[in-house]
Amino acid sequence: xxxxxxxxxxxxxxxxxxxxxxxxxxxxxxxxxxxxxxxxxxxxxxxxxxxxxxxxxxxxxxxxxxxxxxxxxxxxxxxxxxxxxxxxxxxxxxxxxxxxxxxxxxxxxxxxxxxxxxxxxxxxxxxxxxxxxxxxxxxxxxxxxxxxxxxxxxxxxxxxxxxxxxxxxxxxxxxxxxxxxxxxxxxxxxxxxxxxxxxxxxxxxxxxxxxxxxxxxxxxxxxxxxxxxxxxxxxxxxxxxxxxxxxxxxxxxxxxxxx
Numbered sequence: 606x607x608x609x610x611x612x613x614x615x616x617x618x619x620x621x622x623x624x625x626x627x628x629x630x631x632x633x634x635x636x637x638x639x640x641x642x643x644x645x646x647x648x649x650x651x652x653x654x655x656x657x658x659x660x661x662x663x664x665x666x667x668x669x670x671x672x673x674x675x676x677x678x679x680x681x682x683x684x685x686x687x688x689x690x691x692x693x694x695x696x697x698x699x700x701x702x703x704x705x706x707x708x709x710x711x712x713x714x715x716x717x718x719x720x721x722x723x724x725x726x727x728x729x730x731x732x733x734x735x736x737x738x739x740x741x742x743x744x745x746x747x748x749x750x751x752x753x754x755x756x757x758x759x760x761x762x763x764x765x766x767x768x769x770x771x772x773x774x775x776x777x778x779x780x781x782x783x784x785x786x787x788x789x790x791x792x793x794x795x796x797x798x799x800x801x802x803x804x805x806x807x808x809x810x811x812x813x814x815x816x817x818x819x820x821x822x823x824x825x826x827x828x829x830x831x832x833x834x835x836x837x838x839x840x841x842x843x844x845x846x847x848x849x850x851x852x853x854x855x856x857x858x859x860x861x862x863x864x
Contacts (some may be wrong), residue, residue, distance in 0.1 A: 608765040609789045611690040613796075614835050615650065621811055621838035622647035627679040628814065628842035630858040635845055636724070637678050641858060644837070649686075656687035656748075663752035666759025667692030670714060670772060674698035674721040674729065675745060678841045681821050682831070684720060684745075689789075692764030696720055696772045700725065706782075707732045711740055713784060714772050717755040720745050757766035766790040773824055787828060795824075796832025808863070813839040816861035818847035 607613035617624075626690065627651050631641030665671065671688055673695050678719075678827040685695050696714045698707065698721070711732050719729045719742045726744045733740035741753040766789050776784040800808055815834055819826040826843065834841040842859035844851065855864060 607793060609689055609692075609768065610770060610792050610832060610835065611653075611686050613793060613832070614646075614653070614686055617835055617838050618646040618650040622650075624811055625814075625824075625840040627682060627836065628840055628859055629677075629679055630816075630842060630844055630855045632845060632851065636722075637676075638793055642679065642811070643840075649682065653686045653690070654682040655691045656683050659748070660687055660693065660752060661691055664677065664754045664759070665691055665693050665718070665752070667758040667762060667764050667768065669693045669718075669755050669757070670696055670716045670723075672698055672714065672716040672719040672729075674700060674719065674725050675821075676700050676722060677821055677826075677845055678722075679843075680745065685827075688768060689764075692760070692768050694769040694772055694786075696765060697827065699774075699820070699822050703833075704731065706777075708735055709781060712736050712738075713781075716740065717757070718743065718752060722746075731749060764789070766793070771827070773822065773828075785824075787824070791831045792828050793831045793836075796834075796836045799829050799833040800836050805815040806863075807810050808833065808837055808839070811838040813837065813862045814842055814860050815839060816842045816844075816856060816864045817831045818844050818852075820846065 623645050624647045625643050627644040629638045629642050661830045696716050721729050723744050723746045729742045733742050763834050770789050770792050773785045817826045817830045831841050844855045
């Protein structure tokens, strides 16, 4: 059994390299991939390994945390899986957060780095100026130029089932959002649970296309559906967000078999 989500992904990429893993249905006017795009497992693997090496070269490793504000873009998975390979936990950022919410999350999570879309880089840079602990902010469009080195050194042991995969935050409707630490075992079990439900939710290996409009800072899309897709060599299609006016267009365009 795989010890990390990255291990499971690499195994699937080797077994079903040409299966489609990620799909962004077309959405005219969207800031990214307006015509839609798909990435196979082998294409995703190439991007993941490239980013893994870039993060490793900068000194990131087991025990670090990197905040990601990449919305529901397919590129989120390139960075998430690259970091997971190194034992780096991700802190997904809600793109609707305002300044005070961003500052609280970045302060509470003690993230070592924030990788963000270009349009939000100024917002995170303002947060970084107010946070007591230094927070390097990298515009993802310029990330190929390299990452700043983290402050603390990484742990020496290899990542495994018990390693932190993500730090997800609750909505905070009754107070400050609460940070939930999820490890690789949680992710792998969540994906396997969904895979094995059966009945009307029987999932065929390598033939399904999940359409999930939920955000990647939420455990349903990121921990459950995405991991299930990886474990079953299937495709995860994600629009920017749920839209009642676009929903059936997204269903058709993504060729969804499960919604």
